[in-house]
Amino acid sequence: MNINGDMKVLYEDNHLLVVEKPVNMLTQGDATGDADLLSVLKQYIKEKYDKPGNVYLGLVHRLDRPVGGVMVFARTSKAASRLSDQIRKGTFGKVYLAVVRGRPPKSGRLQHYLRKDNATNTVRCFDTPMEGAKEAVLEYELLESLGVPQNGGVLSLVKVNLITGRPHQIRAQFAFEGFPLYGDQKYGKEVNRPGQQLALWSAKIKLVHPTLKEEIAFKSFPPDCYPWNQFEVLQSAKSGVNKLL
Secondary structure (H helix, E strand, O other), rough: OOEEOOOEEEEEEEEEEEEEEEOOOOOOOOOOOOEEEEHHHHHHHHHHHOOOOOOEEEEEEOOOOEEEEEEEEEEHHHHHHHHHHHHOOOEEEEEEEEEOOOOOOOOEEEEEEEEEEEOOOEEEOOOOOOOOOOOOOOEEEEEEEEHHHHHHOOOEEEEEEEEEOOOOOHHHHHOOOOOOOOOOOOOOOOOOOOOOOOOOOEEEEEEOOOOOOOOOEEOOOOOOOHHHHHHHHHHHHOOOOOOOO
């Protein structure tokens, strides 16, 4: 089901609302006053179920504004509490797809320490523990690389398993390792041009249903546009030829 023609509902019951967040949409309202996903979904629930007054919808995790893909919201406070507990315990699984510049090793585990600068809304990445920095861990798998290394035009598709959930974590860690994400204007402005869309997508979320106690997973593929549509492994997965997620 689509909301306003461009927002897809992936799953809905009395406790959960799972949607595909559009790129360049705020997760939650800020000083810009731009449309945000949380407000749109509250209005959707209010109208669909004819609910009076304020609608409850729990925000248990976030996506950066330029990032699209799967997001899970809680429709009850009980669901919100149980999902938040899963996130704290590391059982709320999050898998991302990203296009990075260069060709990283076939697979790896990145472990850094991130310190946020609220003034610039960026994070600094360190190899060793630093005051005010939080540990950030992810694991990744290189799926496919394209381009000519001699020309510096290599793009690589990676699948990322997020172990911790820090602000800008994937973007900052890959940039620190020398593989900035395609289109990232914060952590790769030296190699990306203004106007290029950040190639980072929330592709899969796995969780235990807050009341049914069953493990469920929700998947979403990036849009059919550059640079995503350049990767054969991704196109094959969309058509069901391989199981990417």
